[in-house]
Amino acid sequence: MTTQSIDLVTAEVIRSAMETVCFEMATFVSRHATTPILNQSNERNATILDAQGRLAALSVGIPQFMLSATLPVRFAIDFFGDELKPGDVIVANDPYHGGGHLPDFNVFSPVFAEGELLLIASIQCHHGDTGGAAAGGYNTMAKDIYSEGTRYPLLKIIDGGHERRDVILTMRANNRLAGFIGDLRSQVGAAQLGATRLGELVDRYGATTIKAAVEHTIDDARTRFSAAIAEWPDGTYEADVYVDSDPQGNQDIHVHLAATVEGDRLILDFAGSDDRPHISAWSTFGNTRGNAIAQLASLVDPSIPKNEGFFDCVDLRVPEGCCLNPVMGKPVSSGTHHPGVEVGDAIAVAMSQILPSRCSPQTYKYGSPRQMWGEVDPRHGRPFFDHGGEVNAGWVNAVEGVDGWGALVSANGNLIKAEAEFNEVNFPHFIRSRNYLIDSGGPGQWRGGCGSHFVKEVRTPTSINQYVVNQRHVHPGIAGGQSGSPDVCVISAGTEREVVVSPVVTGHLLETGDQLVYDFGGGGGWGDALLRDPQAVLEDVWDEYVSVEGARRDYGVVITGTVEAMDLAIDEAATAARRAELEEKRA
């Protein structure tokens, strides 16, 4: 490809303008969709791609999902060829044609200049149902992709500006939710808006300049990322991480990584990862790829633009048939999360051997999103379906110099989670607690973020699906830090219907007044807990992130008094003795 020279100011203006188009697309969905996961939690990921389907720009969203938007679009470019035309809008959700899992619908629209394909505006959103054997898009008991729902490798929902009524009819007929088509239309509107805005940019700057600007920004990312890799010591760094079990009870799903730094290139080889054919834990190649790049991006200067330039520096080797690149037909709904995110854990653990200070798994341990539904909301008599996208805290690792804080890791991106004051209007329940859990953050020189004690109480009989992980194989500490507390999920807690979930419940019925009690696990610590400043431990005890007992046990800091009596103090001598004792035990 010939690279047109472009002045830096114009390139920068076009790059930010494209990011702004992404932002506008995402905002459009938030404003018009009816599902809380879209309009409150912002699980909508906008990207712009070039005519080869290379990622040119992204802005708000969840990193791994923005980074995985390219493959379905590339498939469309190959499949349609000349049949792509201005005014088209295409829908795709098929995991085996570039997608992640069926609930994630990619909607995209091409932009042409003088008859030539130039750019593609794409928006991916998570929907609440996919048809198939179980409501909610997460049939954790599925034996194959067909029982998870309907696959749409490509559908022209808008053909040259004309809505295909037959396509809408088919999609409506294959989905349980009344709001599905409305939400899909908000995505279509966003893709059309994106295409219009990009068309305006083309009118202003001309196709040649736009192409040069895209080339420039990809080149900028490639140059800066490869320069960062070149500074890392050459060598091979390995990691093994595990998921407790798949939803069907197959234990210890294994992710193995050998990361090799060779000059300014990085090879990520996942050979050796779980390939037992009967498991039900499959992350598609597209999903594995998005998670890998999202974790790598957190290791380098955050100001490097996120685009195809990152992918260009990485040689990703994932053998077909392993849990990170399944053969066609495997069920994938929950595999998108686990072992999908464990790809990030593995990279963080492996790279912490050479880059300890920035390594922090940018991942989560959701299991599957919680789904709760019932036939009748007594307040208006209609059925309800709650996707459980509420605020909870968990799995935030510390990094060198900064304790884990907030609710989720940075790389959950702009996933702004739902609030009780909205959800209690939409669904018949009470949120009784989401407070931090004491002693849940992994001890370290910098402490992992706390997990949280989440309690939801139903106001009417309600069914629930829930898959739980992070019970045995918990979020890892880094550089000598300890792991965070495990997840524990109890349903109908304290009643004769009580179930401790391990690993899954499907269709459990909560009676009116029953509670779901979910203790979300803490993040891993960073560095040796015995090196933590005793004053910082004391402050943590005052704030009930750490108990007096936890301070003694995990940090070797002996504190007298109680929070209740407001007379906490460090016992310096006892602390020195306790720390010496712990050191000795280690040796």
Added chain:
Amino acid sequence: MTGYRIGVDVGGTFTDCVLLRPDGTLVVEKSPTTPEDQSEGVLNGIGRLAEAEGIAELSTLLAGTESIVHGTTAADNTMIQMSGAATGLIVTEGFRDEIEMRRCFKEDIWDPALPPPEPIARRRVRLEVPERLTAEGDIETPLDEEAVRKATARLRAFGVTSIAVVFVHAFTNPVHELQAREIILDEYPDVELVSLSHEVHPKPGEFERTSTTLVNAFVGPPIVRYLDNLEARLHAAGFTQELLLATCSGGVASPAGIRRRALATISSGPTGGVVAAARAAHEAGLGDVISVDMGGTSFDVCLIRDGKPDVKSDWNWRHRYCISLPMVDVHSVGAGGGSIIRARRGTLLVGPDSAGSQPGPVCYSRGGEEPTVTDADLVLGRLDPATFWGGRMPLDEDASRAALAGVGTPLGLDAEQTAVAAVAIVDAHMCDEVRRVLSLAGADPRQLDLVAFGGMGAVHATAHARALGMRRVLVPRVAPAMSALGLLTADHLIDDARTLLGDWRQIDLARLTALADELDASAHEQFEIAGVEPGRIRQEWLLNLVYPGQTFDVAIPIERTTGEPIAPAQLEAAVEEFHRRNEASRLIEARSQEPFVRGIRLVATGLVDQPHLVRLEPSNDAPVPITRRLLHCGGEWHTDAPVYDGETLRPGPTIAGPALIQSRFTTLVLGPGDVAATLPNGDILVDVTPAAPGPPATARI
């Protein structure tokens, strides 16, 4: 209008005052800000207005003044320094950590090392009490009064002096919050402030309401102390009317309102400047503009499109906290004339520390020892040592030169070279900020004009415009006191809502009407305090509607006569319009769903008398320089650059750069090739010559 009106904007360095005479003409004065007690500077500034007006006694001026509108950055300063009250929080059991969880939001999604914000209330002073309302506003668990009492005692023991109370669903039914306030006041009568969430931000979303209420509790006590003091001093000096406070949405509030919601004053000064800039751009016939307010300590940028600045509500982040009040979208960076120049590790750094007004730049001779951007501008010939600040503060150029040389010598730079480099660095910072604001809004600087104001705005404006590729710069005649002018002349805007949730077929219209009446009464009270006559109030009623599950309100106008009950037909018409709009944008299967009412909203505008426009007589005579001097601009030195007196310019022949146009409180620097024309109202419009081709000048030395 029969009396005087006074606008006062307290900036980090200067306190700007504008007097609007009964005949509609203006007087502008400036006085140094007095950080220890800002009311001192305000009184001094008003004293200067009296002097300029030839009134011997301050009390005579104040007795003849019908209103004083005050804009202040006190709330911003409190947040920047995190110097607010010792604040505690009482919340519904189970919701202790909203403020830390932030709905999972983090400012940078790619940086795992992003530090947390400094806490306003650490976890130890965030206490829970049993109580609960349903989403419908019914009491599910009664308030545990004893728990409130215990929590109050505990907060008191921790030294807390200001308490925020946030209960879930309190915006639908404030009963428990009101009850809690009584108990707190009973248990802790000396508490400085009890801030209730339903009073600060009566809307759903427990995180946004917690954050907004907590920040209000934090900044409230210092602001209230300041206002009490200022009011007392003004009244003692003879002012008989009520002092008005400008708010972040462009409206005004009474001190009583501010006592409950001090947070509403946040960024109110800069907001005034933006309002005045929008009007100036309109008068000059410009299209979309970016306003840039550069003073001693801050650089405030706002995009004005279609004549209106963006107003944002709900998800506003300021100083790393969510402040969900409607506010004019002004972006601020800590850089200005007072930014300190230092040498570190072999390079030159400018800011972020500011010398403020005390000690101020070295050239002020107030004890400042570190050189600032103002010192650099002085050494570069851009400021006149003799006439600066209306001639009231002779500047010590030698001292500036010595201080600059002191910083530059270790780097091998003399005073002039240090000045050139420092100004290049600060200009680059500022241009980056402008680009950031524009890129967020998807705007290209090359398609915008620049409106520059603030004491230092005109000094740097043409350089900024050139670096950003902008072709025109407007410098209003009142540029040095634009914010104060804007406070005085902005139409009062009240945009407020009350929440009532329900399926539209089941909504209680009597209750909705009562809430509307509440909004109407509150708006009228504010307008009355502001002195807006009923005939000058415009009201627009809107119904907030959504389809079930949507969270962003769509406001649909309703044809409501204020004071009369909302009729079923009006509701039906609004619902029909809501369906129609959704069908028109083909977004939703519109009629298959029943809309949900989320509340009623009032947008009320109180029109304010505008100053008479000055109409300067055109003149055919070419302007004559009052002097010539050595000037550095456009990247080079110019000997004998002409200096013009801005106060005497008339529409007619233009002035070409390099040149200086000097006014009482500011100087406009024209680079080589720039051409300045005086407009009939005295504002100056500059055609900026584009930068030479080639790589843009960098700030590196």
